Amino acid sequence: MKVIKNIVIVTALIFSNQTLADATKTVQGNVEKGKELASGVCAGCHNPDGNSVIPTNPTLAGQHAEYLLKQLKDFKVEEETPAKRDNPIMSSMVAPLSVDDMKDLAVFYAQQKTQPANHDVDESQLELGKRVYNGGNLENSVPACSSCHSPNGAGIPPLFPKLAGQHADYTLSQLETFRQGTRANDINNTMQMIVLRLSAQEKKAVAEYISTLK
Numbered sequence: 355m356k357v358i359k360n361i362v363i364v365t366a367l368i369f370s371n372q373t374l375a376d377a378t379k380t381v382q383g384n385v386e387k388g389k390e391l392a393s394g395v396c397a398g399c400h401n402p403d404g405n406s407v408i409p410t411n412p413t414l415a416g417q418h419a420e421y422l423l424k425q426l427k428d429f430k431v432e433e434e435t436p437a438k439r440d441n442p443i444m445s446s447m448v449a450p451l452s453v454d455d456m457k458d459l460a461v462f463y464a465q466q467k468t469q470p471a472n473h474d475v476d477e478s479q480l481e482l483g484k485r486v487y488n489g490g491n492l493e494n495s496v497p498a499c500s501s502c503h504s505p506n507g508a509g510i511p512p513l514f515p516k517l518a519g520q521h522a523d524y525t526l527s528q529l530e531t532f533r534q535g536t537r538a539n540d541i542n543n544t545m546q547m548i549v550l551r552l553s554a555q556e557k558k559a560v561a562e563y564i565s566t567l568k
């Protein structure tokens with residue numbers, strides 16, 4: 355109950371009602387068409403079922419459809435303005451996709467089962483990683499990751515992505531892109547503000563811990 359109350363408070367503080375209303379519309383898409391699209395060029399980097407084996411490419415399987423749709427839209431470069439999530443590879447990938455294609459892909463990947471990241475876990479990082487994930491860092495006012503991404507990393511749709519089982523290399527790379535500002539698609543700069551207060555060691559440790567969550 356305490357966790358739920360905290361989430362409600364955090365959510366209410368950070369996100370306006372309009373943002374919430376926009377985000378809570380659930381995604382309607384065609385899973386079969388999504389499967390077909392996913393088996394094309396995407397499969398080369400994310401695998402046909404979205405469980406990527408290359409640790410710098412994110413696993414998409416089991417991620418929430420709302421979040422996936424938002425990312426695909428955010429990668430899109432509109433009339434020379436940089437994408438909100440500025441990544442040359444993915445921007446070129448989404449260029450030919452219609453919004454309906456994106457919806458189909460999002461519902462397909464969301465229905466696939468996440469295979470946990472299969473890398474050698476650096477056990478020495480897990481104690482610190484767990485502490486940061488569940489408790490943040492009071493000294494530097496880092497909020498607990500679990501308050502938005504949930505204690506088991508399942509996330510809270512529609513706004514807060516699932517993190518559990520994600521490749522540590524990818525997670526770490528995102529904490530870096532939020533720090534550099536090349537990824538600026540987080541509502542109200544939430545993640546960008548958080549990562550500024552994390553030490554390099556804390557980032558590495560929390561990324562490692564997240565990869566072990568199921």
Ligand code: HEC
Nearest residue numbers: 395396398399400410411412422425426441443444447459
């Ligand atoms: C050449 C490799 C490559 C291909 C092909 C590719 N991706 Fe990606 N994808 C990536 C990388 C690398 C990232 C991480 C980008 C970043 O750092 O922001 C990514 C990120 C994503 C994300 C964001 C995931 C998250 O957790 O935020 C989605 C969704 C996605 N890709 C979907 C697709 C789809 C759909 C296709 C096919 C139309 C595709 N990708 C093709 C490499 C690729």
Ligand code: HEC
Nearest residue numbers: 364497498499502513514515525528539540541544545560
């Ligand atoms: C106040 C809520 C909040 C807290 C606390 C929070 N996050 Fe996030 N996080 C978000 C939101 C919202 C997004 C999605 C941004 C978007 O729409 O692209 C996100 C996205 C992410 C992503 C990108 C996921 C992907 O697939 O690309 C990572 C990694 C992440 N957070 C890690 C963390 C870590 C580690 C912590 C704790 C140190 C943390 N977050 C704390 C709200 C939060």
